[in-house]
Amino acid sequence: MGDVNTLLFIASDVRSGSTLLDQLLGAHKQIQSVGELHHLDSHIKRKGPGWSWGWKCSCGDNIDTCPFWFKIQTEIKQRGVLDWTEITTCSSKDPNVLKGVFLSILALTVPSHTIRRWLMGLLYNLEEELQTAIVRNEIVTCAFNVSGCHLVVDSSKNPNVLMGYTLLTPRPRLKVIHLIRDGRAVSFSKNRRHHSRTTYSLIGFMRGITSWLYKNSSILAVLKEIPAPQKLEIRYEDLCVAPRRELKKICVFLNIPYSDTMSQIDRIGRHNIGGSPSRFDISACDIRLDIRWSQNLRTLQKTIYALLVGWFGRQFGYPVWYSFTKDRFQADINKNNDSSNRK
Ligand SMILES: [Zn+2]
Numbered sequence: 011m012g013d014v015n016t017l018l019f020i021a022s023d024v025r026s027g028s029t030l031l032d033q034l035l036g037a038h039k040q041i042q043s044v045g046e047l048h049h050l051d052s053h054i055k056r057k058g059p060g061w062s063w064g065w066k067c068s069c070g071d072n073i074d075t076c077p078f079w080f081k082i083q084t085e086i087k088q089r090g091v092l093d094w095t096e097i098t099t100c101s102s103k104d105p106n107v108l109k110g111v112f113l114s115i116l117a118l119t120v121p122s123h124t125i126r127r128w129l130m131g132l133l134y135n136l137e138e139e140l141q142t143a144i145v146r147n148e149i150v151t152c153a154f155n156v157s158g159c160h161l162v163v164d165s166s167k168n169p170n171v172l173m174g175y176t177l178l179t180p181r182p183r184l185k186v187i188h189l190i191r192d193g194r195a196v197s198f199s200k201n202r203r204h205h206s207r208t209t210y211s212l213i214g215f216m217r218g219i220t221s222w223l224y225k226n227s228s229i230l231a232v233l234k235e236i237p238a239p240q241k242l243e244i245r246y247e248d249l250c251v252a253p254r255r256e257l258k259k260i261c262v263f264l265n266i267p268y269s270d271t272m273s274q275i276d277r278i279g280r281h282n283i284g285g286s287p288s289r290f291d292i293s294a295c296d297i298r299l300d301i302r303w304s305q306n307l308r309t310l311q312k313t314i315y316a317l318l319v320g321w322f323g324r325q326f327g328y329p330v331w332y333s334f335t336k337d338r339f340q341a342d343i344n345k346n347n348d349s350s351n352r353k
Pocket of ligand 1: 067068069070071076077078079280281282
């Protein structure tokens with residue numbers, strides 16, 4: 011049984027299912043999720059990206075009135091280390107995507123820790139990442155105390171946020187789930203969400219797959235700093251098709267027993283911030299695999315994916331040319347159900 015306080019970080023690109031995974035994990039009574047913790051300052055100061063969520067926690071209350079965050083705020087004040095209204099949990103913006111691709115792939119292929127760290131220093135401001143990580147770690151400590159859970163989830167996703175935690179001395183007990191989704195699906199979803207008119211634009215699609223390559227290669231570069239038993243790779247598609255199987259795998263990784271409450275999305279009483287707007291929808295919903303991209307992307311877009319970044323997706327088991335189909339995943343579900351029934 012895991013009784014040592016452990017920070018569980020979900021690392022992923024956007025539109026890769028991190029909110030879904032965050033909510034499934036948060037449904038376990040031994041796990042407290044705080045959501046995308048790097049957005050906390052934005053919620054407190056009421057400026058910046060927190061606007062997208064109306065400055066609200068998942069419970070529907072503002073950060074100042076939510077009972078969970080009020081307890082965190084009180085704990086922060088009692089500890090006297092941070093000034094709640096002045097905290098900074100998020101560092102500056104991501105670097106240029108092309109620079110990101112170049113430096114993160116370089117860092118990924120370099121065996122030397124020192125050179126790797128230097129390359130990542132060219133990509134991110136390490137001092138700033140460390141300072142914001144100190145703040146987030148203090149809040150995570152309060153979340154352990156307030157919730158009584160030994161596992162707290164930060165689903166901030168970004169590789170620079172994860173890197174901040176690896177720079178802390180002493181380093182907190184950290185486990186990382188790298189959640190990956192097919193680059194074609196991510197790019198399609200990014201463009202559909204932000205620029206409905208450019209859903210099928212070639213430039214938008216290329217920008218989407220390039221930032222997918224950058225985010226995931228950068229995550230892999232940071233993960234080189236973390237020992238193998240403390241990291242786990244999960245594919246979004248597997249999580250949707252066989253949630254029980256994947257959640258059981260995650261529970262083994264976290265050293266906690268699997269709980270059936272995890273595979274039901276019940277959004278009542280959650281206190282996480284950031285993430286997909288779907289977390290405010292308290293109606294019951296199914297975990298469904300979204301493969302609209304495979305029917306909607308044009309052949310030219312699929313070809314560009316294959317030529318530019320197919321090699322990268324392949325290492326996660328994503329076929330370069332083949333499109334995932336419902337039939338293939340249905341077959342996977344059936345296989346999973348058969349094996350579960352035999353146990
Ligand atoms: Zn709340």
